[in-house]
Amino acid sequence: MVRCYLFRKRNLCPGDAKCLIALNRREGEFERYKGEEAAIVEIVDCGECEGNRNRALLSFGLLKMQLVALNETVDAIHVGTCIMNFCPRKDHILEALKEKAGVEIIEGTHKYMPPTIF
Template sequence: MAKRIVVVACRKLRQQNLCPGDAKCLVAMMRKEGEFERYKGEDATIVGIADCGECPGTRVPASLGLLKMQLAALKETADVIHVGTCITLMCAYKDDVVNLIKEKAGVEVVEGTHKYVMPKVFP
């Protein structure tokens, strides 16, 4: 059975179109690069992309809850949550966001997605 993956991305970067279409995460998954390398030789797919819910990330459980409802309607689930590189490298609230996801997720949480260059948008 395929490993089902959800990615949690930074809402600010997504809204500002600094990561159009979540392309880096999707391509890294397709190529099994970065933190997705762990799935080499394994059937794995991204079933959804949620965002952090805005700074300071306290609404990430609601964002994940909505995605979980959508997946349930499609008779799908998530096995793993990857916290996007946009959060793990650039977010001032990274530790809080990651800990909140780990506390609420009920599945494995992996920090990071790709290893591609990130835009410099925050001082």
Template structure:
């Protein structure tokens, strides 16, 4: 098998308004921490994509656009990770993850980084 190409799908609202820059997912990938421990250094993070917004009706079309835009480059995900903002905090999680698993055509893993704060103000 060739190099792993990783796509992270998260909550649009959280990605836009709370987790600015999705830095914890990227740091987790770069450090191979959390669910990213399974990958060797050859694996690539090919994208971080929002679900499209509540209640997740746009996630499948967004995945199709990802494939369309990247297929001529030979860049399609071999693994999809569901970010913590979607996997643990979304009221539509079950429906969205079910749609992703039905259409991804590759393994879907719930989780990315382990850097979830226990509380806000503690250091």
């Protein structure tokens, strides 16, 4: 899964709780896994707005190498709701992942958006 660096850095996302709960409940974009075993094996940052634009790809490349030793694979990468709803670079992130990751790229994670914050 790829999440927004700034959301994490500014504590706007409480430890990825919404994504993890959505997976456990099989809600939002995780509904596709109803009746199946599924797990998040890694959560990586996007690379920051002015940072390394390919950080997610590099992180997934390293993950893939590590999982080979464990006889595991990644079947899909979810791009977090934080990126899909708020990131001005989401098209670049999606394009890079779709071109190079070699697995299904799923746009979004959960639908737990509050109508208002206060």
